[in-house]
Amino acid sequence: MCSETFKVLDNVPMGIFVLQDDLTVMFWNRCIENWTNIPREQIVGTNIGEHYSHLREPRYLSRIKPIFEGGPPTIFSAQLHKHIIPSWGLNKQLRIQHTTVTAMPATEGNGFFALFVIADVSDLTIRIQEYKTLRDQALEEIKMRKEAEMKLKEFNQNLEAIVVQEIEKRRRHEELLIQQSKMAAMGEMIGAIAHQWRTPLTGLGLLFDDIKDAGEYGELDQFYLNRVVEESGQLIGFMSKTIDDFRNFYRTNKEKVRFNAKEAVEETLSLFSAQLKNNNIAVQILCAHNTNDIFCVYGYPNEFKQVILNVVNNSRDAIIERVEKSEFSNGLGQINIEISEQDDRINVSIKDNGGGIKADILNRVFEPYFTTKDAQKGTGIGLYMSKIIIENNMDGKLYAKNIDDGCVFVIELNRCKD
């Protein structure tokens, strides 16, 4: 009876079976036959509870019973009832099933049968699970990325503070260096003034002796006095000018100006030549051009002069040290300053025969506080300041290299075109 009535359900690709009110199986379609490996002939006419005892439990029975009275359909969803008719799928896992039970009028017109239609939602469930896993991973990654971004942001904020601190530290350090540099310059100035004053002071001393003698010998007339006053005035004027010259030399320029590099070198040497001469060091300026105009540069003239002085002083100290160690064959120190121009550049090369710089420290001579001299002689900031003046303030270059018997410091500056 049932086979004929329900035969059409064999063509449906879902597990379908029909129960009557006493839970006897009326129909078992081909699909569910394949799923369960229970042939229709074996199960039809038997109680479903004999095969699947959980269907006798109240939680199922209470929802199936109303169907036999023509009640509304009942749904057993896949999440709450995964395997209503447990059966193994091709993937060796139990099929996940979504079941709908509906009432259908019994053939004899008495009561209703329950039609179970089971959809295999294993693939769908697996796909959703995979999708959820992927999504969870993506969300986790996003979360981790956000956390990393937050940390990075925090780090950057801290970094900013560290950088600000470091900049401030460096600024203070440079201020200190500048201060030390000024003190060193002052020392240099006093030394230089002492050298420059020695001759006029001796002159003045001699004049006083002469006045004394003139007094004793009755030669102290008006003419004599006028001459002595004039000579003293000249000497005192020279001394005064010396102070002015040095003060100008060490005054810091506030603004960049156009100046002549060659003249600046000459002025520097004129101030300090007495000292150099005193140490038996010959200084020579070499320049192929007669006209000075082509050596115009743009920058801070006094700072530039200090650079020349720093480098020359280094050469001087190296030569003196060499003399003290008796390393000189001919005993004569030599500093040659060569000024040349090439294209848009002006080169000032200061060469000496002080023995050169050891190769392993050649790269370090411009570092702050790096010195090979005695603590009393060198502070280690002269060349560092020189590099800052030339490279940072005047867009030029300052470097050193060894040559035969000495070294050369090269200053490269941009030339003013007109």
Added chain:
Amino acid sequence: MVLNTFQVDALTELINIGVGRAAGVLNEMLMAHVSLQVPSIRLITRSNIKQELEGLFGKSASIVRMGFRGPFSGIASLIFPPDSAANLIGLLIGDLNMEADMDAIKIGTLTEVGNIVLNGVMGSLANILMKHVEYSIPIYQDSNVHNFITPYDTTEQPIILLARTRFRIETQLIEGDIILVFEVGSFESLISELNSSLDITQ
């Protein structure tokens, strides 16, 4: 149509019985304490249907609906705000970190809950008539409730029976609305049957 106190009480009682039955089924099935309450019922009639619905269901919702046909016809629906739906599923399967978006498996779960509740209510109503009502298979949809109800009736506005339900699972409270939309004439048939079955006179 205006209902008298007895009729309102009778309808409330029937729906309470249905909801109580549904709660029993859910308890049994989930082995967790589920309580369902129907504090009150409301009848939304033809004249004020539009503004009532706009006020009640402006936003989208998760809806399980089941059609019925027989001595009285219409659509029975269980409606949850989206968050409530996700929370409910989360509680049912023991995952409280449930995302609000629905997938086919979650839809299946929610459909089953809707099915249990609606079966309880419809079974309770049908029982008093002692007549057979045909039901369609429950389906799920995400929709604006207003859009869902109004296209149903093209000629005249239907009568809507609204019962606000509260699900309480363990300590969590989830709100949902049971809505019965009756075709023209059907609600009158139901009330008439109600009158005769319970011997209530207008």
